[in-house]
Amino acid sequence: MKKLLCTVTLAALLCTAASAASGSYNVSATLRPDIAVQIDGVERTFYHVNGNEIHPISYNDTTYLPLRAIGELMDKNVNWDATTNTATLSGNRVTPDATGTPDANAKTMAVTFTAEPNYTIVIDGTVRTFRDASGNTTSPMVYNGSIYLPLRAIGEIMGKNVSWNEQTQTVFLTNPSSTGGDVTDFDTSNPTTPGQTTGSVTLEQAKQTALNHAGKTSSEVTFVKGKQDWDDGRKVYEIEFIVKSGSGYTEYDYEIDASTGKIISYDYDAEGYTPSNPSTSTTITEAQAKQIALARVPGATTSNIYEFKLDWDDGRREYEGKIIYQYKEYEFAIDASTGAIIEWDVESIYD
Secondary structure: OOEEEOOOOOHHHHHHHHHHOOOOEEEEEEEOOOOEEEEOOEEEEEEOOOOEEEOOEEEOOEEEEEHHHHHHHOOOEEEEEOOOOEEEEEOOOOOOOOOOEOOOOOOOEEEEEEEOOOOEEEEOOEEEOEEOOOOOEEOOEEEOOEEEEEHHHHHHHOOOEEEEEOOOOEEEEEOOOOOHHHOOOOOOOOOOOOOOOOOOOOHHHHHHHHHHHHOOOHHHOEEEEEEEEEEOOEEEEEEEEEEEEOOEEEEEEEEEEOOOOOEEEEEEEEEOOOOOOOOOOOOOOHHHHHHHHHOOOOOOOHHHEEEEEEEEEOOEEEEEEEEEEOOEEEEEEEEOOOOOEEEEEEEEOOO
16 A cells, blocks of 8 residues: 655744634534545555545545645645745645654544635645535645645546545545546555466556656656556566756656556656766766755755766766655765756655
8 A cells, every 4th residue: 555645844933823713713624534545446545644544634525635745745845934824735845755654543524624614725836725525625724733625626637537435434436537436456565476467557547657756747758768667575567768858868767656656766867968068077066066966955964965976978067966865865966067857766765
């Protein structure tokens, strides 16, 4: 089961804004640990940054999820501006997943939801409004310091079909070509032997996962590899595509778990890359190069950088290094004359 995790809390950020916002009001809602959320055939579990499991909340027959969890679901960065009461989801996330402990004692219970009609939600530069299961406009909701949004509306923004199975108490988000109720889950705790059918993620879904992460569309790339293979006892998809850039191109490589759809590792290399201002001298300092790399790994600091050096490769000067942060290893190469990242490789240390 893939775990979708909330990496940063809004509690501290919302604390000052909540009292200042006008028009907020409380309603009665229900914490629903019995509701399952299945996205493209994979059941998701949600966690707070402190490791506690987070459960869906039901209000007016609509299932709500925390904004941070939705940010990871959409592969977006989440930011909060307390001066304008605006939450923004944008860009492509590079923050690694947190870990958590399942809440074995969770139970259905009444909770207080706070409606915040003056909160604004911006997704990729567009202000969004949300509707519940009945089609009525609904405000962002707040519970325990976190903003919650209706899962149905988010699914529609993502271009997915949203359905509900009353018998199993499951919300399904699926691609338009598939049906949530027909998706089969597989137990990956005891992997089958090579040659047997396993996994609930199709090759096309794996390709789309890679494209979404890279911020590309199928029309912008040329796929050169897409196959299923075995790695460390589990089935994976190996996805490779190229994107033309000027006279050269960038090659993207992904390894995706065939059972969960999780990105195990990825990298990209600028093939045939030529600096815009070739020079034997460096114009980017060591400190600047480190900051360029750290900007791709929010939360990491210079203390997380290892094996950093200035070297020559293919007739150009480049900074090479490694960042180890939150169970992931990031290897990079940065053009020393332009500051362009020409190699970037990410791998989970514990996978």
